[in-house]
Amino acid sequence: MIIEPKYKGGILLTAHPEGCKKLVEKQIKYVKNNKSYNGAKKALIIGASSGYGLATRISLAFGGSKTDTIGISYENGPRGKRTGTAGWYNNIFFKEAAEKEGLKAKNFVGDAFSLEMKDEVIKYIKEEFGKVDLVIYSLASGRRKDPIDGETYISALKSTTGDIVGPTVDLKNDTLIQQTMENATEEDIKATVKVMGGEDWELWIKALLEADVLEKGARTFAYTYIGPKITYGIYKDGTIGAAKRHLEKTAKELNKILKEKLSGEAAVSSNKALVTKASAYIPIFPVYATLLFKVMKEKGTHEGCIEQTHRLFLDMIYGDNPIIDKEGRYRPDNLEMEEDVQDKVNELWKQINENNFKEISDYAGFKKDFLQLGGFEVEGIDYSKDIDLETYAKLIP
Numbered sequence: 089m090i091i092e093p094k095y096k097g098g099i100l101l102t103a104h105p106e107g108c109k110k111l112v113e114k115q116i117k118y119v120k121n122n123k124s125y126n127g128a129k130k131a132l133i134i135g136a137s138s139g140y141g142l143a144t145r146i147s148l149a150f151g152g153s154k155t156d157t158i159g160i161s162y163e164n165g166p167r168g169k170r171t172g173t174a175g176w177y178n179n180i181f182f183k184e185a186a187e188k189e190g191l192k193a194k195n196f197v198g199d200a201f202s203l204e205m206k207d208e209v210i211k212y213i214k215e216e217f218g219k220v221d222l223v224i225y226s227l228a229s230g231r232r233k234d235p236i237d238g239e240t241y242i243s244a245l246k247s248t249t250g251d252i253v254g255p256t257v258d259l260k261n262d263t264l265i266q267q268t269m270e271n272a273t274e275e276d277i278k279a280t281v282k283v284m285g286g287e288d289w290e291l292w293i294k295a296l297l298e299a300d301v302l303e304k305g306a307r308t309f310a311y312t313y314i315g316p317k318i319t320y321g322i323y324k325d326g327t328i329g330a331a332k333r334h335l336e337k338t339a340k341e342l343n344k345i346l347k348e349k350l351s352g353e354a355a356v357s358s359n360k361a362l363v364t365k366a367s368a369y370i371p372i373f374p375v376y377a378t379l380l381f382k383v384m385k386e387k388g389t390h391e392g393c394i395e396q397t398h399r400l401f402l403d404m405i406y407g408d409n410p411i412i413d414k415e416g417r418y419r420p421d422n423l424e425m426e427e428d429v430q431d432k433v434n435e436l437w438k439q440i441n442e443n444n445f446k447e448i449s450d451y452a453g454f455k456k457d458f459l460q461l462g463g464f465e466v467e468g469i470d471y472s473k474d475i476d477l478e479t480y481a482k483l484i485p
């Protein structure tokens with residue numbers, strides 16, 4: 089079958105296995121050609137199949153530490169005419185490359201929020217993998233079934249300060265349109281905190297501690313976004329911001345526990361705004377990203393997932409130059425937050441309209457990143473070639 093990108097709003101519905109493979113290889117090549125660090129021996133990455141989680145796994149395994157990894161994700165393989173998700177293929181190709189170098193790379197595909205998944209992973213660590221010295225929490229999800237009360241919570245990307253009208257990109261028609269981010273109800277806020285807050289991270293760390301599968305000195309990090317003032321309405325002061333505040337509170341609590349029990353550490357890392365499956369879906373956010381990319385590319389400070397994540401581990405988590413703010417958050421987003429960068433973004437934000445957005449923003453770069461989430465627009469791939477999905481369906485992640 090010929091696989092083409094199909095998308096609805098900010099969601100990509102198809103994935104190209106050969107393109108995904110090439111992009112995983114590209115990330116591996118980037119870290120191999122970069123400076124290395126002495127990092128974790130054995131890591132568990134929750135949300136490992138795309139975006140920041142995948143970049144984390146690649147940096148750890150191929151960036152000099154030769155870390156054995158367990159990756160958890162929620163993805164689908166090809167079935168009938170459905171191509172399967174990009175993360176499904178990323179899992180397969182990461183594992184293939186890691187095993188070629190003699191590393192352990194185990195994939196668990198299923199619901200990380202469930203108690204069953206926690207039990208399965210712990211059993212595997214005990215019986216085959218060995219104690220873990222790093223746990224990364226990089227989940228982004230729209231829903232969560234709470235394993236304790238059995239209720240399913242649906243997160244909402246809404247404002248808490250009244251309806252917000254702003255520009256966004258229509259990726260299908262390559263136009264700039266106006267979008268409204270609605271004001272949240274109390275229910276929306278509660279549900280978003282349930283899904284994207286720290287509750288599940290805490291359940292994971294407590295379960296791992298109780299099962300005695302964390303190494304002495306074990307560290308855990310969860311990813312967050314803070315962003316500049318211009319995005320506060322849609323992010324920091326929105327439902328997602330409420331969830332991230334809960335995540336930060338959880339980090340402080342987990343830090344106390346890990347310090348006391350294992351001389352370990354728990355913290356959040358505030359990462360740069362990038363195009364991922366999760367962020368492309370946030371209303372209005374894409375326009376901020378297109379302007380940010382333009383300014384950072386011109387300044388020469390733009391980073392993608394792998395560059396940002398590798399720097400986080402190399403310089404900060406396992407390096408001598410950590411940037412940690414007064415709240416104890418790691419700040420690899422320092423380059424995004426530079427004053428001159430934000431001044432220019434603000435200036436462009438005032439000017440942007442449907443006639444000039446392709447010139448004054450990096451819309452082309454943003455769209456390419458978006459299509460590459462599904463393995464499209466990758467150099468060297470012949471997209472007119474027939475892909476036999478049956479062959480890919482036989483591969484086990």
Ligand SMILES: NC(=O)c1ccc[n+]([C@@H]2O[C@H](COP(=O)([O-])OP(=O)(O)OC[C@H]3O[C@@H](n4cnc5c(N)ncnc54)[C@H](O)[C@@H]3O)[C@@H](O)[C@H]2O)c1
Nearest residue numbers: 135137139140161162200228229311312313361362364366
């Ligand atoms: N993209 C950005 O601009 C940005 C910036 C800063 C921080 N972050 C944060 O980084 C983290 C990761 O986000 P991302 O942007 O890399 O998103 P992503 O969509 O690329 O990755 C999300 C991961 O979570 C997994 N997942 C989702 N639901 C699951 C479930 N029920 N069980 C198991 N796995 C599940 C997916 O399979 C995938 O591996 C999030 O906390 C996000 O807020 C993102």
